[in-house]
Amino acid sequence: MLINTVILFLRDALPIFVLIGLLLGQVQLSKRVFIGSLFAGLACSLFFIQQVDVLGEMFAGTGLEITLWCLHFFIYCLVVLLGFSPLLFSSHDISRVNQIMACGLLVLIIVAKGTNFLLYFNGYLNQQNALQSMLIGTLLGLGICLSLAILLYFFTHWLNRKNGFFAPWLVLLVFATGQLVNAINLLVQVDVISDAAPIWNTQWLVDNESEYGYLLNVLIGYAATPTTLQIGLYLPLIIFPIIARYWWNRIATQTHRGESQ
Amino acid sequence: MFKLSRYFLLLLMVFSSSLLAVTEYELVLKDHLFFPSRITIPAGKKVKLIIHNQDDTPEEFDSFSLNRQKVIFAKRKTYIFIGPLQPGEYDFVGEYNPNSARGTVVVVKEAGGGDVN
Numbered sequence: 179m180l181i182n183t184v185i186l187f188l189r190d191a192l193p194i195f196v197l198i199g200l201l202l203g204q205v206q207l208s209k210r211v212f213i214g215s216l217f218a219g220l221a222c223s224l225f226f227i228q229q230v231d232v233l234g235e236m237f238a239g240t241g242l243e244i245t246l247w248c249l250h251f252f253i254y255c256l257v258v259l260l261g262f263s264p265l266l267f268s269s270h271d272i273s274r275v276n277q278i279m280a281c282g283l284l285v286l287i288i289v290a291k292g293t294n295f296l297l298y299f300n301g302y303l304n305q306q307n308a309l310q311s312m313l314i315g316t317l318l319g320l321g322i323c324l325s326l327a328i329l330l331y332f333f334t335h336w337l338n339r340k341n342g343f344f345a346p347w348l349v350l351l352v353f354a355t356g357q358l359v360n361a362i363n364l365l366v367q368v369d370v371i372s373d374a375a376p377i378w379n380t381q382w383l384v385d386n387e388s389e390y391g392y393l394l395n396v397l398i399g400y401a402a403t404p405t406t407l408q409i410g411l412y413l414p415l416i417i418f419p420i421i422a423r424y425w426w427n428r429i430a431t432q433t434h435r436g437e438s439q
Numbered sequence: 440m441f442k443l444s445r446y447f448l449l450l451l452m453v454f455s456s457s458l459l460a461v462t463e464y465e466l467v468l469k470d471h472l473f474f475p476s477r478i479t480i481p482a483g484k485k486v487k488l489i490i491h492n493q494d495d496t497p498e499e500f501d502s503f504s505l506n507r508q509k510v511i512f513a514k515r516k517t518y519i520f521i522g523p524l525q526p527g528e529y530d531f532v533g534e535y536n537p538n539s540a541r542g543t544v545v546v547v548k549e550a551g552g553g554d555v556n
Contacts, residue, residue, distance in 0.1 A: 182535060231512070239518065294499070297510060298535055301497040363506045367519045369485075375523055376506075386503040403506060 179302070179311035180318075187319025190295040192326065192396045193357060197287050199327035200353060203334025204346040205260070205280045206273065215281040219288025223296055226289050230297075243364040249290040250361035256283050257354040258419045261347040265426050326393075348420070355415045356399020359408050366405070376403035461520070462486045466542070468511065469493040471533060473542040482526045482548050491516040498540060502531035505544065522546075 201207070207215075233241040260279050267275050302308050334346040366373045381402040385391050394400035401408065464486055467474045471494060480486050492498055492511040499510045500519065511517045521529075524546045533540025 182537060185537075186534065234512075234517075294510060297497055298499075301513065302535065305496070363508070367507050367509060367521075369487075369520045372485075375525060381504075401506070403504065405506070 179308055180315040183298075183312050183315025184319045184322075186295060186298055187316060188322060188392050190291050191319060192323050192392070193291050193353075194284075194287050195323035195327040196330060196353060196396055197283060197350075199330030200334050200346065200350045201280050201283060203331045204338050204343065204350070205276045207277055207280055211277055211281060212284075215284040216288070218281070219285040219292065222285055222289045223292045226293050227296055227300070230293070240365075240368040240370050243368045244370065246290060247361045247364050249286050250358045253283060253286050253290065254354045254358045254415070256286070257347075257350050261344075261351065261419060261423055262426065264343055265423070265430055344423075351416060351419060352398055353396075355412060356395070356397070358415065359399050359412045360395070360401065362405075362408055362411070366407075371407070373405045373407045375405070377406055377409060379403050464488050466490045467493060468498055468533065468540065471498070471536040471539040473531075473533070473540055476542040477545055478542070479545045479547055480522065480524070482546050483523045485520055485522045487518055487520055488544075489516060489518045496535070498536065499534035500531060501534040502529060502544075504529040505531060507531070508534075 202212070230242060233245050235241065237244060256279050260276065260283075263272055263275055263279070299312065303312065334349060337345040337349065362371070362373070365371045379402060384394060384400065384402065386395065386400075386402045391400065391402070399412065404412075462480075462484070464478050464480065466478065466488055468490060478488070490500055490509075490511050492513060492515055495513050497510055497512050499508065500517075501508050505521050505524075507519050507521060509517055509519050521544065524544075526546050526548050529544040529546065531542050531544065
């Protein structure tokens with residue numbers, strides 16, 4: 179039970195902590211807003227769990243997978259929007275807008291990832307001798323996740339100071355894309371979309387179930403056996419926002435120069 | 440109008456796979472054990488795996504090699520589609536009880552390999 183709890187914590191809670199580390203390194207969130215977002219996420223997760231049965235029955239039994247994929251899609255959209263915020267909003271509004279988007283991201287990822295963990299706790303907490311193992315496992319998992327979140331916070335903060343807003347946003351974009359592309363499996367497994375067999379197998383290089391496998395899966399969406407659809411979406415989902423941001427920035431600069439002259 | 444119906448046909452082709460008949464395989468979870476623990480399916484075909492959870496606790500069907508992960512609530516059943524797969528063995532576990540809830544999907548080349556061991 180102890181090892182299970184640690185593994186589940188690493189798989190389901192690590193993306194939440196990674197996002198927190200990456201966000202706090204580039205968006206200035208007040209303590210009150212940050213804690214408020216965490217509680218809002220937890221409340222939404224509890225509400226989500228109560229609706230899981232209803233959702234699961236919707237769309238011929240595919241409702242839960244569609245909802246979870248949509249949550250990952252909204253996370254990706256908000257991350258893309260976060261990257262465009264310096265170009266879309268005035269310097270007066272940008273801090274407030276970024277804070278709202280960061281809150282939205284925190285709530286969405288807690289619902290998308292935390293639900294599974296809460297289900298596990300809810301189902302097994304009443305079992306004999308489970309509480310102690312689960313608490314120790316949670317503490318161990320929490321320690322690992324917090325360490326990585328702090329490391330990523332300092333890394334993102336350093337990137338932000340050295341290269342500006344773009345570089346840490348790129349790290350966040352790769353993370354969100356990885357999460358979204360991995361979530362495609364949810365739609366494939368209930369046959370909402372069809373996908374072919376894996377196009378390669380790098381299990382020999384980095385095992386999906388190894389420590390590096392878990393970490394790379396969370397950070398960049400690594401999968402040892404990716405499918406054509408996953409590969410076909412991964413690169414465009416990263417490259418298109420970068421190109422769009424570059425052109426938008428270029429047009430905005432030219433317009434600004436034209437107005438100055 | 441022709442263009443619109445062409446797009447509709449394309450959409451239907453993408454999303455209609457669920458309408459096509461696929462072979463179904465039943466898997467039962469009882470006392471944190473999968474029955475049967477080995478399922479043989481044909482290579483290169485998509486199949487539907489129906490999982491019944493007869494335990495009082497939820498379980499999560501998890502397989503890295505199959506790229507599948509689904510929570511099965513207590514006393515409920517759920518389904519997932521797997522394949523088309525290359526011949527070989529693909530392990531799966533119950534993520535909440537990985538020491539006991541374990542099994543393997545064996546993918547064989549022979550046609551109609553629907554026998555369950």
